[in-house]
Amino acid sequence: MIRGNRFLLIFVSLSVALVLAILPMPAVLLPYRPLWLFLVIAFWTIEEPERVGLGVAFVFGVLMDLVVGTVLGEYALRLVVFTFLLGRFRARFNFYPGWQQTLVLAALLINDRIVAAAVHVATHGLAAPWHYWGSVIVTAVLWVPTFALLDAIRLRKR
Incomplete structure (x- = not known):
């Protein structure tokens, strides 16, 4: 029963992260929209690596592509690269205090933005504007509260 609760x-x-990604926002705030799916994938990759890995990242990346309307496979590629890198450093990541985890996550999100910029240049021929990087800062700042919330929910379900 507990195992089924974890999967649920x-x-x-x-799924909530997917919904948060499409909630309407004022146009001024759109460049600063947090990357909720990356935060939630990061949490589960760290806490449940045997259940959430590259396959889950790929599936939810494709779902995100379909929901947001990007080039099919863009989010899937970005989430798989992000999850792979985070998974490689998971053992060390757990020992860092919250502020260092935030910095590591910011570095991984900068890498994600570079991958996304490469995909955009390859598919659209357009370079990203300067505010394109705003969501990295907002997402990194939200790491500790998101981790605390999801961890409290996970531990309460046990």
């Missing part, structure tokens, strides 16, 4: 919790949290 993972699925619900990732």
